Amino acid sequence: MQNIIIGQYVPGQSFIHKLDPRAKLITAFLFVIIVFLANNWITYALLGAFTLLAIFVSRLPLRYIYNGLKPILLVIILTFLLHVFLTKEGPLLFDWGFLEIYEGGVKQGVFISLRLLFLIMITSLLTLTTTPIDITVGIETLLGPMKKVGLPVHEFALMMSIALRFIPTLLEETEKIMKAQSARGAQFSSGPIKERLKSIVPLLVPLFVSAFKRAEDLAMAMEARGYRGGEGRTSIRLLKWSGKDTTLFVILLLLCISLLLLRS
Amino acid sequence: MDITIKGLEHSYSKGTPFERKALSNINLSIPSGTFQTIIGHTGSGKSTLIQHLNGLLKPTQGSIQIGDFKIQAGVKEKRLKALRKHVGIVFQYPEHQLFEETIEKDILFGPLNFGVPEEEAKKRAARLIQQVGLDESYLSRSPFDLSGGQMRRVAIAGVLAMKPSILILDEPTAGLDPRGRREIMDLFYRLHEEEGLTTILVTHSMEDAARFSDDILIMEKGGIALQGGPETIFSNPEALKKLSLDVPETVQFIHRLEERFTKNLPHSVFTLEAAVDAALSILQKGEENS
Amino acid sequence: MEELITVQGVSFRYHEDQPHVLRDVSLSVYKGEWLAIVGHNGSGKSTLAKLLNGLQLPEQGDVLVEGYNSRDEESIWEIRRRVGIVFQNPDNQFVGTSVRDDVAFGLENSGMARELMLERISESVLKVRMEDYLDQEPHRLSGGQKQRVAIAGIIALRPSIVILDEATSMLDPAGRKEVLQTMRKLKEEEGMTVISITHDLEEAAQADRLVVMNAGEVIDEGLPVEVFKKGDMLEQIGLDLPFPLQVQRALSEKGYDFSRLTLSQEELVNELWTLQLKV
Ligand SMILES: Nc1ncnc2c1ncn2[C@@H]1O[C@H](COP(=O)(O)OP(=O)(O)OP(=O)(O)O)[C@@H](O)[C@H]1O
Ligand SMILES: Nc1ncnc2c1ncn2[C@@H]1O[C@H](COP(=O)(O)OP(=O)(O)OP(=O)(O)O)[C@@H](O)[C@H]1O
Ligand SMILES: [Mg+2]
Ligand SMILES: [Mg+2]
Numbered sequence: 001m002q003n004i005i006i007g008q009y010v011p012g013q014s015f016i017h018k019l020d021p022r023a024k025l026i027t028a029f030l031f032v033i034i035v036f037l038a039n040n041w042i043t044y045a046l047l048g049a050f051t052l053l054a055i056f057v058s059r060l061p062l063r064y065i066y067n068g069l070k071p072i073l074l075v076i077i078l079t080f081l082l083h084v085f086l087t088k089e090g091p092l093l094f095d096w097g098f099l100e101i102y103e104g105g106v107k108q109g110v111f112i113s114l115r116l117l118f119l120i121m122i123t124s125l126l127t128l129t130t131t132p133i134d135i136t137v138g139i140e141t142l143l144g145p146m147k148k149v150g151l152p153v154h155e156f157a158l159m160m161s162i163a164l165r166f167i168p169t170l171l172e173e174t175e176k177i178m179k180a181q182s183a184r185g186a187q188f189s190s191g192p193i194k195e196r197l198k199s200i201v202p203l204l205v206p207l208f209v210s211a212f213k214r215a216e217d218l219a220m221a222m223e224a225r226g227y228r229g230g231e232g233r234t235s236i237r238l239l240k241w242s243g244k245d246t247t248l249f250v251i252l253l254l255l256c257i258s259l260l261l262l263r264s
Numbered sequence: 265m266d267i268t269i270k271g272l273e274h275s276y277s278k279g280t281p282f283e284r285k286a287l288s289n290i291n292l293s294i295p296s297g298t299f300q301t302i303i304g305h306t307g308s309g310k311s312t313l314i315q316h317l318n319g320l321l322k323p324t325q326g327s328i329q330i331g332d333f334k335i336q337a338g339v340k341e342k343r344l345k346a347l348r349k350h351v352g353i354v355f356q357y358p359e360h361q362l363f364e365e366t367i368e369k370d371i372l373f374g375p376l377n378f379g380v381p382e383e384e385a386k387k388r389a390a391r392l393i394q395q396v397g398l399d400e401s402y403l404s405r406s407p408f409d410l411s412g413g414q415m416r417r418v419a420i421a422g423v424l425a426m427k428p429s430i431l432i433l434d435e436p437t438a439g440l441d442p443r444g445r446r447e448i449m450d451l452f453y454r455l456h457e458e459e460g461l462t463t464i465l466v467t468h469s470m471e472d473a474a475r476f477s478d479d480i481l482i483m484e485k486g487g488i489a490l491q492g493g494p495e496t497i498f499s500n501p502e503a504l505k506k507l508s509l510d511v512p513e514t515v516q517f518i519h520r521l522e523e524r525f526t527k528n529l530p531h532s533v534f535t536l537e538a539a540v541d542a543a544l545s546i547l548q549k550g551e552e553n554s
Numbered sequence: 555m556e557e558l559i560t561v562q563g564v565s566f567r568y569h570e571d572q573p574h575v576l577r578d579v580s581l582s583v584y585k586g587e588w589l590a591i592v593g594h595n596g597s598g599k600s601t602l603a604k605l606l607n608g609l610q611l612p613e614q615g616d617v618l619v620e621g622y623n624s625r626d627e628e629s630i631w632e633i634r635r636r637v638g639i640v641f642q643n644p645d646n647q648f649v650g651t652s653v654r655d656d657v658a659f660g661l662e663n664s665g666m667a668r669e670l671m672l673e674r675i676s677e678s679v680l681k682v683r684m685e686d687y688l689d690q691e692p693h694r695l696s697g698g699q700k701q702r703v704a705i706a707g708i709i710a711l712r713p714s715i716v717i718l719d720e721a722t723s724m725l726d727p728a729g730r731k732e733v734l735q736t737m738r739k740l741k742e743e744e745g746m747t748v749i750s751i752t753h754d755l756e757e758a759a760q761a762d763r764l765v766v767m768n769a770g771e772v773i774d775e776g777l778p779v780e781v782f783k784k785g786d787m788l789e790q791i792g793l794d795l796p797f798p799l800q801v802q803r804a805l806s807e808k809g810y811d812f813s814r815l816t817l818s819q820e821e822l823v824n825e826l827w828t829l830q831l832k833v
Contacts, residue, residue: 009651064280067279133650179315180355180362185348186373186377187344206364214646218649220604221648223609223634224634225708228663234662234665234667235668236655284694305698306698356724357643411596411600412600412720413595438723439595439753441792442793443793444595445753446794505728508726509728510727517819521826524824525830536801
């Protein structure tokens, strides 16, 4: 469970850590769009360079990112193979009778997998370098103008922050119950699959019971400290647009223009 | 079962940016039948250490030998369940240990897992719930609707029901009322003596540490700072203060008496009776002189 | 003395089909005092604490905090601003994702300006000696460390009344002393009122006033010396006497007469000195 990097925040002091969460959110959002502009080797190389640069600048340990990506790698490889075998364009490269591989298929496979990889890396980078609270605050301010149209922006942000706060709690709770049960003879990580599945059921019931109880206690602690929704609340987190954020936007703009010029 | 720990090191979240070394280079041997107490300030690694003794945490370096079970960094021990039958842990926070719908089911969880027939297990539950100071009507209640001290009692019953031969107690009396404290510590000690258990007690109570221990281990920053019998450990108040610890009340009392009456008194005074005797000896000497 | 909290004939139970957990409890808390509440496990201490800041509402009777009745919905927030609780278990009161966020939580709720918040945060983490852990996530702290952060989160709010519900039971001796000293200092210097729910009799002995609970009722209250005179009664309901008193009691059984009860070792040794001079 420790390897999951989605939603994890790694404290740090890098350029990317220090960016305004709004800048990061917008960048991630724009990136998702401009990834689809790429359609030849050079444009993909450009996106790749941007992604690698971002990872490099974030100073996150590469090994950690690699470990975190491992589970997703399987999906990417699967996507790749699917395209390689199913796309029948361009000159034929191999022909084993029942299996034919075309150059177009390979190209398509590589492109689509790269696209997936870039998307995952950039969005992971967002969550790895931004605390959940900052992300929530960022979203809330970005969507702020929508309040005027009557959208429940604050409630949405609140829901999200509670969910974000709750995921680690739930994971932690699972670990604790597993420990408590293992200490009294339950088995989780060894034995035949059937046994393992059987031991998961008694884990779920108490997990829900205690997560519920925990939520109740937490709600009580929050109330005891005067929490009553977003009205009139201030925030310790300060969003400040700085030169760094503008720099990021200039880079993003350059990337955009290059993509438009270089795509075929 | 003897316990031997060699070069034990533990880092939480090893290999991630969250890595945090909580134990380093621990060497320790606990002969079978010892009452071993571990003290140390908060965050010194006590809970981390004891969770290694039944394989809940894996060493990132070094090894732990318990009887003929061996837990080693990087090696998978296949007989963990068998080991856990012998090693019972009462966790620091009782509510983490409770998970069933009713208290009875919770107490039965361990014994049933280890193949104790249901009837026998239920008998144990009925007996234990009383031994920890609650009456049988509690058996059908939910363990989550209890007061802090009641939860702790249930958690203790659940571990004792497994009849472990090594009993690990992580601050078992925190949150208990004075009588509960005394009764539960007496219960542990009785079991220790009668069943020949190896008991490992983590505590912030210097009084308990002094009273029951054969050997005391003081932890500091993930390592061992001091080790010895109660007499040795509590003979040096200054060293203890530096480690955020203290001497038991009885010893404090003796030191005060010595200072005020400028007399030498025996130092290994760990019970109320002995403290009273010391006071008596001073009063009586006063009488003889006059 | 100014009365801050008034509890009048309060009864409470968690479920309709269960017996009452509090029965006809009446109690006053005065400004600037250190009130200790003792009682056996399950006697209703934590429940009473929850009633005092409006987390639970009485079934019968009233709880008044500086004139605000917890039954009025409008008053609840006024009450919670004035009464802070540090709970028994530090795990279940962590709200933030880092120590700083957690300490800030209550301040944010009160709508404090950011500058002032930062000031208050660094001040209160310093008081509990957690200043090096500001960016640490709570689930990576030890039990005692978490408890200290929880205390910081409450004192940052500067409530007029702080309830410590066995807040020091997970701390090492030095940590315990430190927290109690911190609280005592706040009491002395800022006139804070402290209600300490505790099983530690030494601590209870040092309180200004002591309330004894048994099976949902307040069965005694008064100066610690007065309450501890009733040793047999206390033992009967699962409590004990502080160490100096136990020694004194054993000695009086041996025929030594003391002029007064002593609640601290220092007093006891002094008494022994006079006694020795007499004989
Ligand atoms: N799950 C965890 N993940 C990361 N670090 C942890 C975890 N649990 C504890 N630590 C860290 O390991 C160190 C030792 O913690 P441990 O819980 O063993 O201390 P302890 O001696 O039991 O303290 P206490 O008396 O407060 O219970 C602490 O610095 C703590 O911050
Ligand atoms: N959430 C709950 N639902 C139902 N009953 C409860 C709940 N919490 C506590 N009780 C019951 O109410 C009674 C009083 O509990 P409370 O927690 O107030 O005791 P306490 O004096 O704080 O005890 P301790 O010293 O063990 O903390 C107990 O008998 C307990 O079983
Ligand atoms: Mg611990
Ligand atoms: Mg309580």
